[in-house]
Amino acid sequence: MSDIAVPVAPRDAALRRRRRRLVRAGLLAACLTYLALLLVAPLIGVAWTALEPGWGVVRGTFSHPDVLHAFYLTAIITAITVVVTGFFGVVVAWVLVRQRFLGRGLLNALVDTPFALSPVTVGLACVLLFGRGGWFHEFFAARGIQIVFALPSMVLVTIFIAIPFVIREVQPVLEEIGTEEEDASRTLGASVTQTFFRVTLPNIRWGLLYGVALSTARSMGEIGAVFIVSGLIMGRTETAPLYIWRALEERQTASAYVVALTLAAVSIVILAAIEWFKHKRIREDEA
């Protein structure tokens, strides 16, 4: 472009403005259509199918003992997973950020393994280790503890899959806050434990909550790995996602959709909570 301003005919300018507006509207429409088709339509579909036959089906589904047990099992697995990944997530994140040791890079890369592996593979590995003829089978069998086709293996694979969420949320926060506040706390006479609970933990609390929320949503929805290790024993090792799968197989479509809708609703509440945490964190950062 030359520096000399070329006068533009008024009609030209108006035309160009109109064209620009059209492009912008087109992009927005494409974006909305894409999201509507992929995200909103399935949700509405599930809701519609679940509620269309009327409240009788909903009531019927929720009074079915298998359904209640499935939700109960999912709740237990999720609760244990969240507590374990929350606790060890903070420990691992702290070690990765604050300690310097040989193999730190490798460990850091290893944390992402659950993202890379197919959950089915995780389930298979678990069966190989704890199932009949597996390395650890004899040890637990001798003590009368059933791992595979029972709650322990289901919790185990879910924990494995949920490992990275808390770590990856807490790590950057720890890095960002640095060690000065912790140093200050120690010079003021606080012990290592006091320093952690009074200074470090409050500083990472939003990151930790965000990680916990993500890990909850993930644990609730997990089906692939759990499918392999559960043995699909009705009313015993059947989680909510597994129940949906079986109900569909048995052409109990309505009740499958009701359970699916319930899971979706809980996930949406959690998602909303995540967003709320995120905004709160951003607001705090900006302040």
Next chain:
Amino acid sequence: MSEPIRVEDLTKRFGDFEAVRDVTFTAEAGSITGLLGPSGSGKSTVLRMIAGLETPTAGRIWMGEEEHTHKSVQERRVGFVFQHYALFRHMTVEQNVAFGLVVRKMPKPEQLGRVDELLELVQLGPFRDRYPDQLSGGQRQRVALARALAPRPGVLLLDEPFGALDARVRQELRRWLDELHREIGVTSLLVTHDQDEVLELANKVVVMHEGRVEQVGTPNEIYNEPATAFVAGFVGSANILHGHMVGGHVQFGEHRVAVSDRLEEGTAARAYVRPHDVLVLANGREGGIAEATVERITMLGWLSRVTLQLDGGEVLTAEVPNDELEGVNLGSRVRVEMRRARAFRASDAAAPAEGMGQERAAGDLPAVTE
């Protein structure tokens, strides 16, 4: 109770890197001792070892009669003030100041009394319910100071406490700290790279360079009787003239300047002359050691900084009261006299620290450090 700090042969290695080497000094009870040096000189590491935040590789640390070398941070009862305040961001001003009392389990009513006392001392009473991010830099550093002093530490360690503040606030806070120290009289160790800060605040200065102590002395001693070339170049500004010793003078090019140091005849040497020790003899006044042309005049209030080119090519900076510069303009020919020059062996002469102006290598021209 205020206690002296004694440090003996303190050494710290990080892998192959020796950050601190054989550092020995005493900070007298109730006084302010400055640890002065460029960044990377190891002064902050010394401070962190005294606090217990770093473990020394060798050497010993004493506070009063007690050896602290192997004590935990908690047991040392030091107050530490960080450059970037390190306030607890999720606590109010009041909670920050109370922290050291809470973790030491001081009874609640006493806590409140002590916090009130300190907020009064740092004049932040009205801000007690604010969070750190609602305070200015100067206010934050005052909170940090109150927090450090609350548990009545035996010593106060200040790590570049004014480093993150702008010039005006820095000066205010410096004056305020001086008054505060007169009031409470706690043994203080002030780490800084800012010579004005130590000259104004400290009773005693430890100058550090590359992990070692270059000189320990009063501000007057380190300024007027620098023990090493590094100190001469780092504390205050100096013109550096490269030459060799000839009969009690440093001969540089065709000129020579009398020096008080007795070095061996013929040794390669550098003469250090402060800008205010360079005298400009204008309007045909006789005397001086060389003739020069005025290259630049910068007004600095009641005095001016004058850049002079000697006839031999060397460039000097002089700081001269304005009334001595009447009739002196750009390009004026003047005579130049130098007093109180110090000579150091060229081989000892350390390069001035970063941010202090670079020595000009080409043509062995003298450099001015500021």
